[in-house]
Amino acid sequence: MSQLQRLTISEQQCQGRTLDLLPEQVHYLRRVLRLAPGSRFIAQDGQGQQWLATLGDKLDQAELEEVQRGGSAIAPFILIAALPKGSGFDAVVRQATEIGVTDIYPVLSQRTLLNPSDSRVSRWQRIAQEASEQSERLTIPEIHPPVSFPALLQQPALASQQYLCVARGEYPHLLTQLQKDLSAAAAVAIAIGPEGGWTPEEIAEAAVKGYQPVSLGSAILRAVTASIVALAIVAAVREPYR
Amino acid sequence: MSQLQRLTISEQQCQGRTLDLLPEQVHYLRRVLRLAPGSRFIAQDGQGQQWLATLGDKLDQAELEEVQRGGSAIAPFILIAALPKGSGFDAVVRQATEIGVTDIYPVLSQRTLLNPSDSRVSRWQRIAQEASEQSERLTIPEIHPPVSFPALLQQPALASQQYLCVARGEYPHLLTQLQKDLSAAAAVAIAIGPEGGWTPEEIAEAAVKGYQPVSLGSAILRAVTASIVALAIVAAVREPYR
Structure with missing residues (x-):
C-alpha cells in the first residue's frame, strides 16, 4: 500500500464503513492529488489506525474497505x-x-x-x-x-x-x-x-x-x-x- | 578562544607575522563584527591552521601573535x-x-x-x-x-x-x-x-x-x-x- 496517498481524518467523520469527507479534504483529493471516483487512498486517524478508502462517485464520501490497527503501542x-x-x-x-x-x-x-x-x-x-x-x-x-x-x-x-x-x-x-x-x-x-x-x-x-x-x-x-x-x-x- | 570571532583567510595573505586583509574582510570585521583597532579574532586557513590575530590601527592589516596547528590530521x-x-x-x-x-x-x-x-x-x-x-x-x-x-x-x-x-x-x-x-x-x-x-x-x-x-x-x-x-x-x- 506504500504507493497510495495518505489523508488524515478524525474518527467523527466515520459512520460505520462510510467516511464523510470535509470540503478541504475533497479539494485536496480532487485538485491536489487528482483522484477520481473509485480511486483508493489510505485514511489514517493519526492515533495508529488506518483504513484503505475508496473514493465515492460524488467525491464527498469514501468507503472504508478495510481496517488496519497500527500494531503495538509505540513507546513514547x-x-x-x-x-x-x-x-x-x-x-x-x-x-x-x-x-x-x-x-x-x-x-x-x-x-x-x-x-x-x-x-x-x-x-x-x-x-x-x-x-x-x-x-x-x-x-x-x-x-x-x-x-x-x-x-x-x-x-x-x-x-x-x-x-x-x-x-x-x-x-x-x-x-x-x-x-x-x-x-x-x-x-x-x-x-x-x-x-x-x-x-x-x-x-x-x-x-x-x-x-x-x-x-x-x-x-x-x-x-x-x-x-x-x-x-x-x-x-x-x-x-x-x- | 572560543568567544572570539573567526575569519577564514588564505596563506597568501600572510607575510611573516603580518596578515594583509582583503577589502571585503575589512568590511566584515569593521562593519559586521564592529571590531576596532587592537581587537582580536581567530584567523583560520580552512586547512587546519589557526592564528590569534590582532587588528592593526588602519584595519587593513592584522598581526598574527600566535600560531596554532590544527592538531592531528582528520580522517576523511x-x-x-x-x-x-x-x-x-x-x-x-x-x-x-x-x-x-x-x-x-x-x-x-x-x-x-x-x-x-x-x-x-x-x-x-x-x-x-x-x-x-x-x-x-x-x-x-x-x-x-x-x-x-x-x-x-x-x-x-x-x-x-x-x-x-x-x-x-x-x-x-x-x-x-x-x-x-x-x-x-x-x-x-x-x-x-x-x-x-x-x-x-x-x-x-x-x-x-x-x-x-x-x-x-x-x-x-x-x-x-x-x-x-x-x-x-x-x-x-x-x-x-x-
Missing part, C-alpha cells in the same frame, strides 16, 4: 526543545516527525525570549501532520503548548529515561549512555537547549529531576541540527525495538 | 549525496559541515534530473565556509564538482569503509554495521540517494565497488533528513577517535 519518544529564533522550529518539527518522535514539547529556556503565538503552535501541528503522511507514519506526534523549562520540570517525569544534551561539557556521549541504559521499548525523553546552551542552573535543576546530562560530541552544532543529531542517535539505538 | 569523513530538488542541498551542506564532514560529493543519480550551475557549487562552498566558522571548525569541507553516480564509482575508492544507505531494503542498520566495522580513525564515505531512492542497478554497481548497503531504519525519511541522520550516526560512532 519525546523531544523537548528550546525554541530557536526565527522559523527554525518548523524544520525541527518536520524532521523530528520523520525520525519518529511521539511528542514535542517546545520550551522557553532562560536564554529564549520568544513566546510563540497560538497560531505558530497550530502551524507546527499541521507540519507534523503533513510530515507524518509523507513518512507513512500511522501516528502524528503531539505538539504540546510551549512551556517554561522550570514548569516542565515540575510536571511528573515524561519518560523513564531522560537526557539533557549539553554542549561544551565533559559528559558521556549520548550514544554511549543510551547503549548502557536502553531497555527494550523504554520511553525516552531528550532535551535540547537553545543557541546559547542551557544555563548552569537549568542543568542542575534538570539533573535533580532525573535528566542525565549527555554530550553530542566535540562538534559545535546549531540548536536545530543538535535536535536532529540527538534524535537520529536515539532512533538508531531504539530501532531493533520498533 | 565523506558525504556522497544525490542532489535533491530545490534548495534542500543548502541545508545538507550547512548541517553536514557542523557535524564534521571533510568532503561532500553532490551526485546526479538516475532519479536526479537537476544539473546544478557552477554558481550553486560556489554557493555551497560559501555556506560550508560560514558553517565552519560558526562551528569553530579548523577545516572547511571541500565541495566537489557534481558528478554522475556511475562516474563517481569509476574513481578510485574514496574511503576504506563505504556505505550506501538504502530505504525499504532488508539491510543491516548503519549503526550495527559501523560498530562491527569501524576501526580507529578509519576513512568513512556514506552515500545517500535521491527522493525516489537508488535504482536496483545503482545499488548493485555500488556493491561491486565496495559500498556496503545499509538501512537507516524503518522510518521513511526525506533525502535531506536521511543525510543528517546518517552523518549523526557516523559521527557518534567516530567520536572517541576524534
Whole structure:
C-alpha cells in the first residue's frame, strides 16, 4: 500500500464503513492529488489506525474497505526543545516527525525570549501532520503548548529515561549512555537547549529531576541540527525495538 | 578562544607575522563584527591552521601573535549525496559541515534530473565556509564538482569503509554495521540517494565497488533528513577517535 496517498481524518467523520469527507479534504483529493471516483487512498486517524478508502462517485464520501490497527503501542519518544529564533522550529518539527518522535514539547529556556503565538503552535501541528503522511507514519506526534523549562520540570517525569544534551561539557556521549541504559521499548525523553546552551542552573535543576546530562560530541552544532543529531542517535539505538 | 570571532583567510595573505586583509574582510570585521583597532579574532586557513590575530590601527592589516596547528590530521569523513530538488542541498551542506564532514560529493543519480550551475557549487562552498566558522571548525569541507553516480564509482575508492544507505531494503542498520566495522580513525564515505531512492542497478554497481548497503531504519525519511541522520550516526560512532 506504500504507493497510495495518505489523508488524515478524525474518527467523527466515520459512520460505520462510510467516511464523510470535509470540503478541504475533497479539494485536496480532487485538485491536489487528482483522484477520481473509485480511486483508493489510505485514511489514517493519526492515533495508529488506518483504513484503505475508496473514493465515492460524488467525491464527498469514501468507503472504508478495510481496517488496519497500527500494531503495538509505540513507546513514547519525546523531544523537548528550546525554541530557536526565527522559523527554525518548523524544520525541527518536520524532521523530528520523520525520525519518529511521539511528542514535542517546545520550551522557553532562560536564554529564549520568544513566546510563540497560538497560531505558530497550530502551524507546527499541521507540519507534523503533513510530515507524518509523507513518512507513512500511522501516528502524528503531539505538539504540546510551549512551556517554561522550570514548569516542565515540575510536571511528573515524561519518560523513564531522560537526557539533557549539553554542549561544551565533559559528559558521556549520548550514544554511549543510551547503549548502557536502553531497555527494550523504554520511553525516552531528550532535551535540547537553545543557541546559547542551557544555563548552569537549568542543568542542575534538570539533573535533580532525573535528566542525565549527555554530550553530542566535540562538534559545535546549531540548536536545530543538535535536535536532529540527538534524535537520529536515539532512533538508531531504539530501532531493533520498533 | 572560543568567544572570539573567526575569519577564514588564505596563506597568501600572510607575510611573516603580518596578515594583509582583503577589502571585503575589512568590511566584515569593521562593519559586521564592529571590531576596532587592537581587537582580536581567530584567523583560520580552512586547512587546519589557526592564528590569534590582532587588528592593526588602519584595519587593513592584522598581526598574527600566535600560531596554532590544527592538531592531528582528520580522517576523511565523506558525504556522497544525490542532489535533491530545490534548495534542500543548502541545508545538507550547512548541517553536514557542523557535524564534521571533510568532503561532500553532490551526485546526479538516475532519479536526479537537476544539473546544478557552477554558481550553486560556489554557493555551497560559501555556506560550508560560514558553517565552519560558526562551528569553530579548523577545516572547511571541500565541495566537489557534481558528478554522475556511475562516474563517481569509476574513481578510485574514496574511503576504506563505504556505505550506501538504502530505504525499504532488508539491510543491516548503519549503526550495527559501523560498530562491527569501524576501526580507529578509519576513512568513512556514506552515500545517500535521491527522493525516489537508488535504482536496483545503482545499488548493485555500488556493491561491486565496495559500498556496503545499509538501512537507516524503518522510518521513511526525506533525502535531506536521511543525510543528517546518517552523518549523526557516523559521527557518534567516530567520536572517541576524534
